[in-house]
Amino acid sequence: MAATASEPPMVEQVITEFFAKSLHIILESRSPYESSRSFTRPSPPSSPLSGSQPRDRWFNLALRDCPAALENFDLWRQSNLEPLVIDIVMLWRDNPNTTCSEGGKIIERWVIQYETSKPGSGSGNGSKNHSRKSRNSPAEDHSLYRSTYKGSTVLFRSLHLVVRLLPAYNLFRELNSSGRIRPLNLSHKISSFVEPFTRAEDAEMKHYAFAPIETLFGRLSLSVSYVPVLEVVAAPEPTTHMSTELILDYVGSPTTDFLRTFNSLPSDGIAPDCAAMTRRHSWSIDPGARPSVSPSPLLHDSPLTRLHPHSTISSGKKKSTGFEDCYPSPPLSPSPSRSPSASYPKNSLFRYESAPVVIPTGRDGGGSGLPPSPSFKGKHQLPSQNYNPTPSPDGNSNVRKDLVRFGEFENNAAMQKVLSFDKYDLGYFHGLKLTRTASKLFITDELDERELAFAWEDRDIIIDQLNRVGISDREGQETNLDAGGSMTRTPAAAIGALVRMLKTAPGLRASRQSIEAPPPVPQESSVQRVMTEEHGDAASSSALLQSKTAADALEELKKYKAIRESILDRAKALPRDDGKMGEKPADGDL
């Protein structure tokens, strides 16, 4: 890999390593750890010398492993005469509003270059270099090598710092911190030519050039063009500050009545400012984080819900944000004796909603063999009934458009954990092939196809989670379920059956298993996935068909849609009365 025939071999080697080290330093702080969110960087050895790689010795700067940076670097790098151009690209995941072409925006461009000074040109490197050219003894070569090496050593220390001072570093850290799934990602593109920016891009960028390193017949230069302020959200950050408020009814407070309503919980249709922070928290995967309720009903249609609350990445390094602190108090578990914490799966992808739903199984409860079918015969929704800790703000429809709930049912503890995410979050799971297929099968008319996704699996019992908001005309049916354990197939049960059929499809099953992988739970008997649609549909269980064809599935779907429409019609016909809606635990477990 000769740079020029004129440079001494030692200097040539420095030039080659100069490119490699630059690439390593830059990508070490710009290339997120894709392989694993739980990956933690190895702590550096106590001694600078211990564990250092041969390449670390170059320029006396030991770096962390960064395989992406140096993989086959020596092979694909053709010549030191070619510039090395590293574009750092900010990508949006599944964001249709991305305005940038090619799916990303270049936020930094690093150009590392070895520029030769043509003999006789008389310009470029100054008299100092010209005088050097007249000397070429081995001693002078060595002196020049030392000078080049020392200058490069200093420069790489500067580079190591500068990559941490630029705004993209904050984004990089955000992406790597705590394993949260972000709507943004960083990528890089390495090339050997400088693709010119558009005029607008160029105007937006700032430029910084390091002092060049002189060599015998040229010089090494390193420069960066960067976007000084990273606007990472389409919508501005909410500016309304949440006022500081003492929450007297916090969980655990001795003054808190288990059955009282929580004043600190958001009420209908307010607190839109919580949307962003809620989104953020909905993806918190801190394993030790205490469960907290997601005020999801407040999140409809806000563009912020899909975006990180930071509007400007430069603020991302703050150790705490206001959003972290103004989170509403979580609701009270109605059954403290059955804490969900003991049985939380360790799946780092999900945050489990704080309100653990205690649903006894048939075996566990009164022996009826039926699930604790939630009923709506009660005229008042018990506030402690954490199926719906907050009243639905949606009025008649009572559809939480953005919320899909998955529950896990565990027979032994009779515990159900519910987690929630919205349609944008589903997008984040695209790589996992979570429920896209299913969601397309279960589209409701007024919703975007991605807004609802169902994943429903049951073995012995179908748990009705669709009782967040009741529809009064279903009381009879619910009562019937409660009293006699009717095996009548309800619409929701039809859904369950349908999903059960579909889950045998290889793709869906595989994806579900991938999601469930971290908590190895016996699937045969103890796990149920329950999707809750806050539409007021009730559900119960019946014997499910074990195998059906696709035609059967389609038939089921049609039936479901027909039933659903009739329910909607009836719901519209009847005036809504929140006060009459409620649910009552069917099993007296609470």
Added chain:
Amino acid sequence: MNCETCHLNELELEPLEIKDVLRCILHTIFFHRTLTLVRPKDVDCDLFEITYVQCGLAELEKEVDEKINQFIAWAEKHPNRKSQVCLSFFDEKNKHPGWFSSKTERVYWEQWFINLHVTSPKGQGKSRGSKAPANTKGQALEETSSRRDALSLLIQEVLFQIINYANEKKDHIPPISDRIFNHEILVPSSSDSVFGWNADVLRRALSSGHSYSLN
């Protein structure tokens, strides 16, 4: 050997911020002038949105912290004063070989002057002991936040000042050896003059560009 000097921009800061600011600046200089093999350590400022880099040498960190504590102690006794912290690098040479073999001469080759103006926190005396209204406290917090944001930018400017200087002026740096360069950190002491900084620092500032010995 010439002694290169770099006077960094003055930073106006409150006592609480001294440690963060001085750590950031001193370690940045050390990082640029420690040319032995280092495994860099990223450090976040406590009060500012800045990540800087240390050499990862425990002894150096300890030394820096000790000097900073000395400076803080001095600043507490001398409020609202402009002051300087000087970081110098030097070579040691035998002064008169054969005569006094124990005597060595320090040949300073680089000095960094960190200019600070430590101010008293605004409103500290007035609100102390009294229950200030919530909105007043909120305003004070907001002021502090905006002031720190501004100071954060100034600190970054100083860091770039260090970067530029460290890269432009490097011919005078001694050859890389297997140990860090000799250095000293001078902070004002209680015996100092009314100028608020050490007489040695003053003398060296005046005599920069020349080698001199201290013993």
